[in-house]
Amino acid sequence: MSKAYDTGPAVTGPNVLSYHEFRTDEELENRQKAIRQRIRTAIDDGHEAQSKGEYGQLARIISAGLLPVLDIDRYSLRLYDERLHDSPYGWHMTALSRFFENQDRYLTPESVDGREWLSARSNRGETPEEHRQRILDGVFESLESAAIMEGYLPSRLEKQQPVYGFSMQLGERYVRPDSTAGGTLDIRDTDDELKTILCAGSKGSGKSTAVESMVLDSYANGHKIVDLVDFFKSENATYDLPQQEPTNADLIEAREAMDLGAGFEDWDERPNLEIMAPLSPGLEKMQVPYNEDSDEPVMRPFTIPASDLTFRQLVMLLHNTTPTQENHLRSAHQKLVNSGRDWTLKDVADTVRNKTGAGDSVCDRIETALETAQGKSFIRDKECEHQLDWSDIMQNEDVITSFTVHTIREPSDRLLVLSYLLDSVYDAREQLTRHNLTENFAPMTIVMREMHKVAPRSKSEQEAESTMEGYMIDTLSELFALARHANTEIIADTQEFKQQLSSEVSGLFDHIYCFQSHVPDVKNIFKTRLDDTDPAETIAQFEQPGKCALVNEDGYTMPIQFAPPPCHHLEAKEDGSGLGMRARVDETGEKLLPAPWNANVPARLKFDDTPDDPVAEFCEKFIDQTNDMNDYAVKEYITDTYNEWAKVQDKKIMSHDKIHRRVKNHFDLGDDTDAKPTVDGERKYAHRTLVLRGEDVPI
Numbered sequence: 001m002s003k004a005y006d007t008g009p010a011v012t013g014p015n016v017l018s019y020h021e022f023r024t025d026e027e028l029e030n031r032q033k034a035i036r037q038r039i040r041t042a043i044d045d046g047h048e049a050q051s052k053g054e055y056g057q058l059a060r061i062i063s064a065g066l067l068p069v070l071d072i073d074r075y076s077l078r079l080y081d082e083r084l085h086d087s088p089y090g091w092h093m094t095a096l097s098r099f100f101e102n103q104d105r106y107l108t109p110e111s112v113d114g115r116e117w118l119s120a121r122s123n124r125g126e127t128p129e130e131h132r133q134r135i136l137d138g139v140f141e142s143l144e145s146a147a148i149m150e151g152y153l154p155s156r157l158e159k160q161q162p163v164y165g166f167s168m169q170l171g172e173r174y175v176r177p178d179s180t181a182g183g184t185l186d187i188r189d190t191d192d193e194l195k196t197i198l199c200a201g202s203k204g205s206g207k208s209t210a211v212e213s214m215v216l217d218s219y220a221n222g223h224k225i226v227d228l229v230d231f232f233k234s235e236n237a238t239y240d241l242p243q244q245e246p247t248n249a250d251l252i253e254a255r256e257a258m259d260l261g262a263g264f265e266d267w268d269e270r271p272n273l274e275i276m277a278p279l280s281p282g283l284e285k286m287q288v289p290y291n292e293d294s295d296e297p298v299m300r301p302f303t304i305p306a307s308d309l310t311f312r313q314l315v316m317l318l319h320n321t322t323p324t325q326e327n328h329l330r331s332a333h334q335k336l337v338n339s340g341r342d343w344t345l346k347d348v349a350d351t352v353r354n355k356t357g358a359g360d361s362v363c364d365r366i367e368t369a370l371e372t373a374q375g376k377s378f379i380r381d382k383e384c385e386h387q388l389d390w391s392d393i394m395q396n397e398d399v400i401t402s403f404t405v406h407t408i409r410e411p412s413d414r415l416l417v418l419s420y421l422l423d424s425v426y427d428a429r430e431q432l433t434r435h436n437l438t439e440n441f442a443p444m445t446i447v448m449r450e451m452h453k454v455a456p457r458s459k460s461e462q463e464a465e466s467t468m469e470g471y472m473i474d475t476l477s478e479l480f481a482l483a484r485h486a487n488t489e490i491i492a493d494t495q496e497f498k499q500q501l502s503s504e505v506s507g508l509f510d511h512i513y514c515f516q517s518h519v520p521d522v523k524n525i526f527k528t529r530l531d532d533t534d535p536a537e538t539i540a541q542f543e544q545p546g547k548c549a550l551v552n553e554d555g556y557t558m559p560i561q562f563a564p565p566p567c568h569h570l571e572a573k574e575d576g577s578g579l580g581m582r583a584r585v586d587e588t589g590e591k592l593l594p595a596p597w598n599a600n601v602p603a604r605l606k607f608d609d610t611p612d613d614p615v616a617e618f619c620e621k622f623i624d625q626t627n628d629m630n631d632y633a634v635k636e637y638i639t640d641t642y643n644e645w646a647k648v649q650d651k652k653i654m655s656h657d658k659i660h661r662r663v664k665n666h667f668d669l670g671d672d673t674d675a676k677p678t679v680d681g682e683r684k685y686a687h688r689t690l691v692l693r694g695e696d697v698p699i
């Protein structure tokens, strides 16, 4: 006998199923599942038809979708009546009796006969149609109750169990009336280690409000809050503002429905908050919130010492470097790191030129790129007064520190700054653990919204960006490993868990709050933690934002309905930027004023010894910035005009590259303004949004 057919000795015993029994059970279970699904769909469709007033459709759902599956007819009705007439579920025996008296006429009243029949039955002064609708409503609700009683539908009658965080009520959990769950559900009072938490779900499912509620709970529990990620409009700059109408009207109502006060009325005082943004020409031109009492901005700029940059970050800063350039940069970076000095970007250029054997044209290009990078202002040295200082931030325990990179334009620069923030917060916590100082500081809560942008599953098509993303994923893995020992919790949110979030990162979270999402996405969350994926269908159908399941390796708890936070939840579409929002809220006593910081590069970091930049002077005099993407100034014309002007005015003649680097710097242009329009029948390189006032140039 071949091995494949050798089934071995027969296995028997009380706990063993034969294959036949196993298949029979499986078929039965599948059949039950299919029936349950059919009934749920019919009930949902019935509610929809009812809400649209489509009674023909409701009648069809009752006769074809519910009665045959539930096996209810005028004979079995009595049995149901015995079990349901005293129950808390809606049961309308009179309507049912009327209905079964002559089903066809309620279902299809279009015939003259049907209408007359109905007319004879209607009472209470109703029209025949009103009568028919009342009976169908009663029948539908009764069938729904029968389905609940048979266990096909979850009970609609639920009791609420308050859900608590460290000290705040964070929401409610709904449990069946017969459930033994009592008291409160404490979702964060776990063992002594802080957790890493992810809120995952579709757009608008209520992830960010849940994050905000948990963050304020951590703050109330004495944690130092650091919100690291904002790409857009300072959405994390409103933790200290009470909720504002009209955009938060629903959220205030949702809190009140749980008997929770809106705003900070139950708090001794509002939280404190500071906003950190990288110093840049863009920030210099902004209006920022100022506290009118202290006359201090609520925002602070920060800079990054060049000598803290990793080689990858340095390459990212320079955009579009070639492999040859990277080799020379790597060698220069290594030499500078070994020197232990507080080196600058200018030192990189000099080291490349003098110590790596690079040819002149490579050196020139690297220098040009480094000088452009220096002009962005946020990379400086350790002497800079704005240098990001984590020990200062960690000591300011009762201030929520929210970072934003929305003030810089280039996506790659934003990623670079974010990568630096991750590296540096890791180093700061790691130092504390290494020196056994963790106990001297408050526990830290690191918040990362839009995790799928920080650690995306499919990396960017731009090579430099995708390298940086890979690098950030590595840092995140280290940060998660460290968090457990460094008294640090991480709270993050992401849209599509499976499709968008890196699998290296998605596996790292201890707790996942799973909000409404596609079935495969929800299943994936369950699969990564548990064997059971049954609840996925139900979670995928959650309609109310804020409703979710808590999933971890020990099991799941659902449904939990989060309470919105007491703070204002920014609705970016209507509220605009978080900064402008602050100035509109009375309680803050803030107004928007021009930023007080200067983004000029200090002399010690300048590449060029000439203090005045002639290109800047030329730009001021002869180029208009219209900010209209339809306008453009041809680069070649600018170069020619500049050099002719420079000759007459006895200024420095410069190369085409150098001139345009400075023009871009001067007007803070990104790559999106680079264009190649057809001019006089020829394609020419140009800067959009600028106009050269050629005819006025006095040559």
Ligand SMILES: Nc1ncnc2c1ncn2[C@@H]1O[C@H](COP(=O)(O)OP(=O)(O)OP(=O)(O)O)[C@@H](O)[C@H]1O
Pocket: 201, 202, 203, 204, 205, 206, 207, 208, 209, 210, 250, 251, 254, 495, 545, 546, 547, 561, 562, 563, 564, 571
């Ligand atoms: N707990 C809640 N109770 C009631 N309504 C809520 C709750 N949470 C959110 N909402 C409503 O849902 C909207 C979207 O919520 P939120 O911004 O938190 O969603 P999100 O999942 O973060 O979406 P996105 O992926 O677009 O960031 C809110 O503006 C609010 O109207």
Ligand SMILES: [Mg+2]
Pocket: 207, 208, 209, 493
């Ligand atoms: Mg959100």
